[in-house]
Amino acid sequence: LVGAAHHYSLAIGLEPSSGQYRVFLAQVQIKQNAFELARMTLLEALRIDSAQHEAYACLSDLYARQSMLDLALSQNQKAIEHVPITEQHKQIGYLRRKAALLRRMNRPEESLQTLRGLSPKYRDQIPVIEEMAMSWHLLGQPENGARLYEQQLILNHTQWQLAAVAGMWWLKAGELKNAERHVATVKR
Numbered sequence: 001l002v003g004a005a006h007h008y009s010l011a012i013g014l015e016p017s018s019g020q021y022r023v024f025l026a027q028v029q030i031k032q033n034a035f036e037l038a039r040m041t042l043l044e045a046l047r048i049d050s051a052q053h054e055a056y057a058c059l060s061d062l063y064a065r066q067s068m069l070d071l072a073l074s075q076n077q078k079a080i081e082h083v084p085i086t087e088q089h090k091q092i093g094y095l096r097r098k099a100a101l102l103r104r105m106n107r108p109e110e111s112l113q114t115l116r117g118l119s120p121k122y123r124d125q126i127p128v129i130e131e132m133a134m135s136w137h138l139l140g141q142p143e144n145g146a147r148l149y150e151q152q153l154i155l156n157h158t159q160w161q162l163a164a165v166a167g168m169w170w171l172k173a174g175e176l177k178n179a180e181r182h183v184a185t186v187k188r
Contacts, residue, residue, distance in 0.1 A: 004028045005025060005028045005029065005032070008021050008022075008024050008025035008028060009025060011024075012025065017048060018048070019044075019045035019046070019048040019049040019052045019055060020045075020052070020054070022041050022042070022044055022045035022048070022055075023042065023045050023052065023054045023055050023058055025041050026038040026039075026041040026042045026045070026055075026058055026062075027058060029041060030058070030061065030062055030065070035062060035065070035066060038058075038062055039059070039062060042055050042058055042059050042062070051082050052082070053078075053079045053080075053082040053083045053084075053087075053090070053094070054079075056075045056076070056078040056079035056082060057075070057076065057079040057094060057097070059071075059075040060072045060073070060075035060076035060079060060097065060101075063075060064101060064104075069101060069104060069105050070105075072101055073098065073101045073102070073105070076094055076097050076098050076101060077098065079094045080094045080095060080098065092118065092122050095114055095115070095117070095118060096115070096127070096128065096131060098111075098114050099111040099112075099114045099115050099131055099135070100131065102114065103131075103134060103135060103138060106138070108135040108136075108138035108139050109135075109139065111131070111135045111138075112132060112135040112136065112139070115128055115131055115132050115135065116132075124152065124155075126152070126162075129148045129149065129152060130165075132145065132148055133145025133146075133148055133149070133165075133169055136148075137169075137172065141173075142169050142170075142172040142173040143169070143170065143173040143175060145169040145172075146166045146167075146169035146170045146173060146175075146178065149162050149163075149165050149166035149169060150162075150166050153166060153185075160185065160186050163182040163185040163186050164182065164183075164186050166182045167179040167180075167181075167182030167183050167186070170182065
């Protein structure tokens, strides 16, 4: 990590108007637990280019590590807002991070609403379904998480892993018969 920090510092020296190298340097500084230094580096990157969504995202991660969840959420929202149209796929990651922060802040309804706002192309991806199921669980409705996996199992009936996870969520809901049905599917 020391070598990486040194090389990014050299890159900044060669191209002082680049905010991107500062973001890379800050990521290394975070891994070195130099949080205040990383924060200052990211603020400098944003001073150079205030539209740099990666810098906002990195600040969000930094604040989340320090359990400053309100600050993490606000910086993540700035990252979402600054993603250019040509990089919209990156916005999905920021929206998932927003949902995770909201769950961590004990706001599962808002987390679920954020994930439901994704287009079906992204909402039907297994990692997103997993996050939606966790939100339902925090709302005391794990059976809805099981149903999400069952819907995917209908579309992808050869993926036995979906049946296994659906069974796990039915167990959390206390629905033994539904869980057993999925165990039988896994065995087949």
